[in-house]
Amino acid sequence: MNQLSNSPESSTFSRRTLLKWFGIGSIAGVTGYSRFSKPQPTVFQRDTLKLPRMLNQDKSVVVIGAGLAGLACAYELSQRGFAVTLLEKSPQLGGKIASWQVEAVGETFIMEHGFHGFFPQYYNLNSLVTELGINEHFQSLNFYAVVYRDRKYQPEVFRPSRSAFPWNIIDLAIASPNRLQWGINLINLKHLQVFQAITGFQREKNYRRFDNISVADWVEKEFPRGLYDLYFLPFAKSSLNAPDLMSVGELMQFFHFYFFGNPEGLAFNGTKDDMGTSLVQPIAKAILSNGGKIITGATVSEISAVEGKIDSLKYLIGTNKNNVPFWVKRNSVVADEKIEYFGAADEVFAAQIGAQEAISLTCTHQGCTVKKTDDGKFHCPCHGAVFADDGKVLKGPAQRDLNKFKVVQRQDEELQLVATNQESTLPQTITADYYVFATDVPGVQQLFKRINGDVEQKVRSQVANLSIADPFAVCRFWFDRDFHWEQSSFTSLSGYQLTDSITLYHRIQEQFIDWAKRTGGSVVELHAYCYKEKQFPTQETLLTTFEQELYEIVPELKQAKVLHRELVNQHNFSGYPPNSYAERPETSTGVSNLIFAGDWVKMPFPCGLMERAVSSGLLAANEILSRESLQRRSLLSVNPEGLLQI
Numbered sequence: 315m316n317q318l319s320n321s322p323e324s325s326t327f328s329r330r331t332l333l334k335w336f337g338i339g340s341i342a343g344v345t346g347y348s349r350f351s352k353p354q355p356t357v358f359q360r361d362t363l364k365l366p367r368m369l370n371q372d373k374s375v376v377v378i379g380a381g382l383a384g385l386a387c388a389y390e391l392s393q394r395g396f397a398v399t400l401l402e403k404s405p406q407l408g409g410k411i412a413s414w415q416v417e418a419v420g421e422t423f424i425m426e427h428g429f430h431g432f433f434p435q436y437y438n439l440n441s442l443v444t445e446l447g448i449n450e451h452f453q454s455l456n457f458y459a460v461v462y463r464d465r466k467y468q469p470e471v472f473r474p475s476r477s478a479f480p481w482n483i484i485d486l487a488i489a490s491p492n493r494l495q496w497g498i499n500l501i502n503l504k505h506l507q508v509f510q511a512i513t514g515f516q517r518e519k520n521y522r523r524f525d526n527i528s529v530a531d532w533v534e535k536e537f538p539r540g541l542y543d544l545y546f547l548p549f550a551k552s553s554l555n556a557p558d559l560m561s562v563g564e565l566m567q568f569f570h571f572y573f574f575g576n577p578e579g580l581a582f583n584g585t586k587d588d589m590g591t592s593l594v595q596p597i598a599k600a601i602l603s604n605g606g607k608i609i610t611g612a613t614v615s616e617i618s619a620v621e622g623k624i625d626s627l628k629y630l631i632g633t634n635k636n637n638v639p640f641w642v643k644r645n646s647v648v649a650d651e652k653i654e655y656f657g658a659a660d661e662v663f664a665a666q667i668g669a670q671e672a673i674s675l676t677c678t679h680q681g682c683t684v685k686k687t688d689d690g691k692f693h694c695p696c697h698g699a700v701f702a703d704d705g706k707v708l709k710g711p712a713q714r715d716l717n718k719f720k721v722v723q724r725q726d727e728e729l730q731l732v733a734t735n736q737e738s739t740l741p742q743t744i745t746a747d748y749y750v751f752a753t754d755v756p757g758v759q760q761l762f763k764r765i766n767g768d769v770e771q772k773v774r775s776q777v778a779n780l781s782i783a784d785p786f787a788v789c790r791f792w793f794d795r796d797f798h799w800e801q802s803s804f805t806s807l808s809g810y811q812l813t814d815s816i817t818l819y820h821r822i823q824e825q826f827i828d829w830a831k832r833t834g835g836s837v838v839e840l841h842a843y844c845y846k847e848k849q850f851p852t853q854e855t856l857l858t859t860f861e862q863e864l865y866e867i868v869p870e871l872k873q874a875k876v877l878h879r880e881l882v883n884q885h886n887f888s889g890y891p892p893n894s895y896a897e898r899p900e901t902s903t904g905v906s907n908l909i910f911a912g913d914w915v916k917m918p919f920p921c922g923l924m925e926r927a928v929s930s931g932l933l934a935a936n937e938i939l940s941r942e943s944l945q946r947r948s949l950l951s952v953n954p955e956g957l958l959q960i
Contacts, residue, residue: 381409
């Protein structure tokens with residue numbers, strides 16, 4: 315059922331409405347958008363009073379999670395005189411933009427979670443870059459392309475533009491080799507409704523109308539097919555949410571931010587080095603230079619809540635072993651002739667049949683669950699760490715062996731375990747005036763499981779109901795030769811079973827450019843934004859499919875030799891499914907000294923991806939600044955409303 319045709323707000327179009335759109339008033343409105351007077355960013359938050367910027371008393375903040383949201387929040391508060399402690403579970407900072415070392419072709423390289431583009435309308439992220447003085451770490455990619463597996467569409471090429479809506483659509487139509495295949499017929503009432511919906515964005519109205527239906531269901535009937543194939547499908551998947559699990563309301567927000575409400579044009583920058591070197595480390599250095607503390611490898615073990623607020627928390631460094639005996643049930647999913655599995659989700663344990671010792675299958679790098687492969691070793695599906703069958707680390711980025719546990723007793727289908735005592739650590743206790751939870755969705759849900767005491771039930775429910783998108787995967791290949799490629803160095807791909815983009819790292823990042831010059835080789839990365847686990851249940855199926863599709867995308871590479879492969883696979887990106895907006899947590903919570911930050915937080919203005927994470931962190935900092943009567947940071951966004959509203 316088409317959602318637009320059933321919406322009471324869009325069920326009829328009067329003659330007056332049509333005249334408003336296409337009559338004299340519409341023409342005047344369109345021509346009023348000059349190419350030479352581009353609309354300016356919208357200031358979301360600006361204090362009218364002149365308030366102090368710096369804190370003049372002792373106030374402390376604990377930020378949990380050092381992804382972009384946590385880093386941005388800690389950065390702003392440390393600049394204002396707060397005593398900031400930033401806790402990160404991983405050895406590396408950065409979350410989804412973290413970097414780590416890998417060994418390949420006899421050399422050491424820096425690996426990351428795939429290519430990230432920095433768009434000009436990332437106003438808040440770009441303001442941090444300017445403040446840190448690191449603009450030279452970024453470079454323009456000049457243009458980028460979308461290539462379609464279905465040969466009925468020619469590649470689309472997007473270049474820098476200074477034209478806002480509607481000129482950007484006019485420019486796109488003029489430049490597009492597929493313009494006659496868009497399939498838009500504004501005489502068709504339902505096509506007209508679609509056009510109005512995507513160009514007349516109003517945030518609250520948008521979510522009320524469209525949050526109850528998925529993108530896949532919405533486009534099923536009488537949606538302009540060419541428009542969907544050419545733009546909606548590839549760009550919707552770049553949000554890392556699959557069309558069958560993504561709210562139309564969220565898609566509208568996404569398109570308004572990146573295109574219809576964006577006055578900056580379609581172009582972006584990339585980093586000259588890895589994301590850790592280019593962005594994460596400079597932010598961390600600024601936090602430390604202002605007296606902030608950053609603690610990595612820190613796992614929060616307990617959070618104490620008293621009288622409706624956070625009183626203190628405990629965290630462990632390193633091994634994170636539980637010295638209290640606990641029971642785990644037999645895992646009914648994983649079967650093995652030699653190994654018994656107990657526990658589930660991210661707390662799985664393995665023991666040789668009849669053995670008196672078990673190992674945790676939680677990777678000591680970032681907490682992913684490792685899996686046994688045909689070689690008898692345990693491989694981490696997220697970042698490629700490898701462990702022997704006894705838990706000994708064989709390959710990084712993990713630095714510690716898998717944790718070991720003694721089998722205390724067996725009872726039917728349960729096992730009682732207790733951590734072995736060697737290398738055990740005592741928890742550290744920390745108290746603060748404010749606490750900011752800035753982890754990913756699995757992380758914040760784990761934090762709430764560790765809260766002891768009374769916490770408002772609504773907040774618990776909101777966190778518990780957060781969704782995780784389908785997993786994403788990245789595979790980077792080192793080849794012994796280069797190849798001809800006429801598209802952009804980063805190119806979106808559409809129509810493939812797994813692959814959604816290709817990045818030529820040996821033409822973008824300096825470490826790979828240098829290697830390619832010395833060896834004549836190439837470094838190519840394929841990215842799957844949101845694949846279905848049922849289709850690709852193992853690392854082997856992912857690797858095989860990536861390689862097969864790469865040879866279809868770049869046939870020349872069939873004659874090349876693969877020198878090395880690195881697979882990154884994670885399942886922690888925020889999901890935006892239908893009916894999730896209303897109950898999405900906001901920055902301020904029902905817990906008086908608890909603040910939320912992360913791309914899963916309900917945002918009061920249009921934003922997406924990295925800009926959404928950074929903006930949420932700065933919004934969290936602003937909430938604390940406001941409570942202390944300090945000047946808030948001005949936050950920018952695109953125009954919050956679309957041009958063609960009815």
